[in-house]
Amino acid sequence: MKPMIPSLLLLALGSAQAAPIAMEDQSQLKVPGSHAPAMFTPPSETDLPDNAFGKMVREGHALFVDTRRLMPEAVGNGMNCSNCHLDQGRLAYSAPLWGAYPMYPAYRKKNDKVNTFAERIQGCFQFSMNGTPPAADSPQMTALSVYAYWLSTQAPTGVETPGRGYPEVAPPAGGYDFKRGEQVYGEQCAICHGDQGQGQKVAGEYVMPPLWGRDSYNWGAGMHRINTAASFIKHNMPLGRPGSLSDQQAWDVAAWINRHERPQDPRLVEGSIEKTRLKFHANDGVNLYGQKVDGVLIGQGTGG
Numbered sequence: 001m002k003p004m005i006p007s008l009l010l011l012a013l014g015s016a017q018a019a020p021i022a023m024e025d026q027s028q029l030k031v032p033g034s035h036a037p038a039m040f041t042p043p044s045e046t047d048l049p050d051n052a053f054g055k056m057v058r059e060g061h062a063l064f065v066d067t068r069r070l071m072p073e074a075v076g077n078g079m080n081c082s083n084c085h086l087d088q089g090r091l092a093y094s095a096p097l098w099g100a101y102p103m104y105p106a107y108r109k110k111n112d113k114v115n116t117f118a119e120r121i122q123g124c125f126q127f128s129m130n131g132t133p134p135a136a137d138s139p140q141m142t143a144l145s146v147y148a149y150w151l152s153t154q155a156p157t158g159v160e161t162p163g164r165g166y167p168e169v170a171p172p173a174g175g176y177d178f179k180r181g182e183q184v185y186g187e188q189c190a191i192c193h194g195d196q197g198q199g200q201k202v203a204g205e206y207v208m209p210p211l212w213g214r215d216s217y218n219w220g221a222g223m224h225r226i227n228t229a230a231s232f233i234k235h236n237m238p239l240g241r242p243g244s245l246s247d248q249q250a251w252d253v254a255a256w257i258n259r260h261e262r263p264q265d266p267r268l269v270e271g272s273i274e275k276t277r278l279k280f281h282a283n284d285g286v287n288l289y290g291q292k293v294d295g296v297l298i299g300q301g302t303g304g
Contacts, residue, residue, distance in 0.1 A: 060147025076131035078215035092163030099164030166231035181256030212260035219265040225285035229254035264301030
């Protein structure tokens with residue numbers, strides 16, 4: 001096996017040629033003992049065969065963790081797939097690929113149709129990455145799907161596997177509070193994501209993703225829902241200390257993050273925020289799109 005190369009160093013190199021990316025262990029990111037252990041363990045790199053299949057799995061892995069640099073034509077912001085699916089898509093309670101792949105095809109209310117797994121990934125490119133989805137039969141989509149398939153080796157099909165998705169965090173009895181969220185953000189999040197949510201770069205490449213602004217997820221992404229962001233934050237953040245925030249803190253900081261502008265929802269209806277809110281956001285969890293906060297209309301987008 002080749003020596004492990006830290007992924008941040010690979011990003012810093014910024015070479016035009018795709019560098020080999022080691023599947024390093026990130027066991028410090030695992031969910032603490034408050035959760036029952038996941039019933040499924042994905043295969044390790046040592047299980048990969050030395051053939052065309054193994055080569056494609058490695059290609060899919062590289063695209064997954066270094067998406068923005070390797071697929072600039074498809075990514076319109078500063079995000080990688082691995083920003084929302086931690087530990088290279090392996091981590092339980094962080095929407096792991098092994099919990100998603102076996103559940104497709106599936107109906108999605110978001111686009112009111114039965115989606116294939118490839119269509120589900122296309123949605124991630126359109127919304128979470130504010131980009132242009134690759135074709136379902138493109139080499140990149142094939143590699144990403146093969147990587148997800150491999151991580152799901154021996155996982156049950158069509159079964160809600162423990163550890164799938166982001167476990168729901170019930171809304172606090174008193175609701176969320178922006179001021180408290182701002183304080184939590186400054187104390188717990190700004191060190192990695194910047195005091196203005198701008199993320200961090202090394203050699204021009206993001207090593208910590210932006211949480212708002214033009215390089216973050218757009219208003220159509222699932223993470224714009226305060227309840228979804230709170231669930232992700234509660235079970236995965238701060239990095240290396242998942243579960244250390246209270247439910248209240250998770251909701252407060254999620255609300256603070258999602259009161260800030262980001263790229264417009266690409267489904268914008270006739271240029272109208274209100275029509276878009278009514279069609280796509282009014283019944284889509286807890287979100288601020290199309291509402292006024294401190295007299296300012298949320299959802300105007302960042303432009304560009």
